[in-house]
Amino acid sequence: MKLRYILITPFLLFGCSWLPPEDEFIDVDSLHTISNFPIGSAVRFVPFKDDPALQRLQKHHFDSYTAGNDMKMNSIMPEEGVYDFSLIDAILAYTQETDQRLFGHNLIWHSSTPSWVKEKAQKDPEWLSDFMKRYIYTYVGRYRGAVHGWDVVNEGLRTKGGGYREDSIWYEVLGSRYIEQSFHYAHEADPEAVLFYNDFNTERDLEKFNFMIDMVEDFIKRGVPISGIGFQMHIRMDIPNEVIASTLRRAADTGLQIHLSEVDIIFNHHDDTRGGGVQKLTTLTPKMEQAQAQKYYELALMYQKLIPADQQYGITLWGFNDRDTWIRPFFGIQDWPTIYDERLQPKPALYGFLKGLR
Numbered sequence: 001m002k003l004r005y006i007l008i009t010p011f012l013l014f015g016c017s018w019l020p021p022e023d024e025f026i027d028v029d030s031l032h033t034i035s036n037f038p039i040g041s042a043v044r045f046v047p048f049k050d051d052p053a054l055q056r057l058q059k060h061h062f063d064s065y066t067a068g069n070d071m072k073m074n075s076i077m078p079e080e081g082v083y084d085f086s087l088i089d090a091i092l093a094y095t096q097e098t099d100q101r102l103f104g105h106n107l108i109w110h111s112s113t114p115s116w117v118k119e120k121a122q123k124d125p126e127w128l129s130d131f132m133k134r135y136i137y138t139y140v141g142r143y144r145g146a147v148h149g150w151d152v153v154n155e156g157l158r159t160k161g162g163g164y165r166e167d168s169i170w171y172e173v174l175g176s177r178y179i180e181q182s183f184h185y186a187h188e189a190d191p192e193a194v195l196f197y198n199d200f201n202t203e204r205d206l207e208k209f210n211f212m213i214d215m216v217e218d219f220i221k222r223g224v225p226i227s228g229i230g231f232q233m234h235i236r237m238d239i240p241n242e243v244i245a246s247t248l249r250r251a252a253d254t255g256l257q258i259h260l261s262e263v264d265i266i267f268n269h270h271d272d273t274r275g276g277g278v279q280k281l282t283t284l285t286p287k288m289e290q291a292q293a294q295k296y297y298e299l300a301l302m303y304q305k306l307i308p309a310d311q312q313y314g315i316t317l318w319g320f321n322d323r324d325t326w327i328r329p330f331f332g333i334q335d336w337p338t339i340y341d342e343r344l345q346p347k348p349a350l351y352g353f354l355k356g357l358r
């Protein structure tokens with residue numbers, strides 16, 4: 001394992017230039033065609049379904065589709081008792097027409113749990129346990145064989161350091177067992193689906209990472225049907241490659257599928273909360289663009305070199321242009337974390353990513 005990293009180090013040290021070709025769009029190679037594993041992006045179906053320019057780029061580059069928000073619980077069941085699968089049916093039709101893998105994000109997440117669920121759960125813990133089972137059976141069962149894999153539990157661990165996330169209704173009412181129970185239910189509903197535990201900052205916060213690995217290895221030992229680890233990978237320019245490499249390598253040692261599930265690379269800082277952005281840089285300079293291209297290149301290269309081919313579930317970008325990136329509205333900062341700019345023109349980052357995948 002160590003040897004592998006030594007082998008890629010020279011690539012990481014020598015800088016290169018990432019200049020776009022003259023004809024910026026048409027001649028750009030397709031990310032997924034060049035890659036040996038699936039390449040995805042998160043998309044919000046509305047307004048995507050009415051945006052031909054965005055669709056053209058999405059079809060060109062990606063063979064895996066993650067719904068930005070549309071598959072979360074508050075979209076499926078905003079009100080008690082009524083499942084609304086209409087948007088997902090439309091998304092499924094789109095992915096089937098365009099031959100893309102549909103990835104399910106996500107089943108259980110504190111942050112997208114509708115308020116009516118939280119209110120009922122507090123009054124009646126048994127109801128929550130029963131609801132979780134019915135929800136997963138109904139949802140995963142409906143898309144059995146159609147949704148390829150799921151983030152079964154998203155962000156079940158504390159924002160920082162080790163430990164379960166306590167500010168989650170699921171943990172508060174059901175205790176940590178809700179995590180493994182969710183995996184059991186999802187597996188019963190679709191035994192072929194690839195089932196992930198997905199979280200953020202696990203590539204850089206070693207305490208959090210170690211807690212996650214202990215949980216995952218305990219699941220494996222006890223036969224909890226987990227098949228993969230999702231690293232959201234919302235990274236910053238200053239997160240050291242050595243740290244990312246060490247966590248990826250250790251995660252691969254579990255033998256599970258590894259998904260870089262929500263990649264973007266930001267320049268500024270934030271404190272992981274909504275509105276918590278720290279605007280350090282206000283203008284994107286050519287030098288910054290080159291550095292970001294290099295970071296996309298290195299990330300793609302690390303994934304390829306450190307994750308064995310049969311564990312490469314793929315790399316998914318959380319949105320692929322700076323116009324639609326979630327980073328700006330969510331953290332309240334101006335940033336440029338993706339591979340296309342606001343005008344849907346390719347950035348050096350795209351060429352860096354392409355080169356890393358090649």
Ligand code: XIL
Pocket residue numbers: 068069154200232262326330
């Ligand atoms: C984000 C969406 O992009 C935003 O539109 C929404 O306001 C909040 O959620 N980790 C995840 C994703 O797992 O579901 C989040 O998506 C980004 C962070």
